[in-house]
Amino acid sequence: MTIERADLLDLPIEVAPRLLGAELRTVVDGVETALRITEVEAYHGRGTGDVPDPGSHARMGPTARNATMWGEPGHLYVYLSHGIHSCINVVCGPEGTAGGILLRAGAIIDGVDAAAHRRGAVTPLTRTALRDLARGPGRLGQALGLRHALHDGIDFVSGAEQNGAVATLSWGEPxxxxxxxxxxxxxxIAGTDAFPWRYWITGDPTVSPFRWGRGAREAAEQLI
Known part of the structure; x- marks a missing residue:
């Protein structure tokens, strides 16, 4: 069943765990791929929710970079990480508030060969290589073929084509x-237990390993 805008009106921390198991499908330049979402992270913009989120791209308010996060739900915010990786976020919350759910990892369920080609992986894939195709947000974006800035803002509810790409998001098995x-x-502190806003399917092999961000370990020790 297709995910509608009305399904995405709650805060990111409420919507994020519901997206686990959902299926994101893309057709980019005529090539179709799809994955089952296994790991996500919620991010709130300035004024979203009761707790300011210092880890969000929208923590300081609207900018040219984060404009999609402030728009209507049902679009994908595609940003560039480290100048290399295109990372995908599901925009949620009412229009005019900023909310994004980063897709951290997934399992490729359709178009494995196409995803492997985009990732530069050698086929046939080993079990480890298959697990790693979309394990991590940069790999996930590359496997699905969505790129910043061509596909930032693509509407997965209407399914409208944008620069040679179409995206759809549907509910999966609970x-x-x-x-x-x-x-x-x-x-x-945004990368500590003060913000337990990462959600994943327990025990799924595609979930990415945890690592501390800059200064997060020290901030965590101060919370004890």
């Missing part, structure tokens, strides 16, 4: 066991 914890690689 997930029985969900874990939560600090976000991966986020600096300072």
């Amino acid at each position: 997930v029985a066991d969900v874990s939560a914890g600090p976000r991966v690689g986020v600096a300072g």
Whole structure:
């Protein structure tokens, strides 16, 4: 069943765990791929929710970079990380508030050969290589073929084509066991247990390993 805008009106921390098990499908330049979402992270913009989120791109308010996060739900915010990796976020919350759910990892369920080609992987894939195709947000974006800035803002509810790409997001099978914890690689207190806004399917092999962000370990020790 297709995910509608009305399904995405709650805060990111409420919507994020619901997206586990959902299926994101893309057709880019005529090539189709799809994955099952296994790991996500929630991010709030300035004024979103009760707790300011120092780890969000929208923490200081609207900018040219984060404009999609402030728009209507049902679009994908595609940003560039480290000048290399195109990372994908599901925009949620009412229009005019900023909310994004980073897709951290997933399992490729359709178009494996196409995803492997985009990732530069050698086929046929080993079990480890298959696990790693979309394990981490940069790999996930590359496997699905979505690129900043061509596809930033693409509308997965209407399914409208944007620069040679179409994206759709649909509910998958319900997930029985969900874990939560600090976000991966986020600096300072935003990457500690003060913000347990990372959610993943417990025990799924495609979930990315945890690592501390800059200064996050020290901030965590101060919370004890």
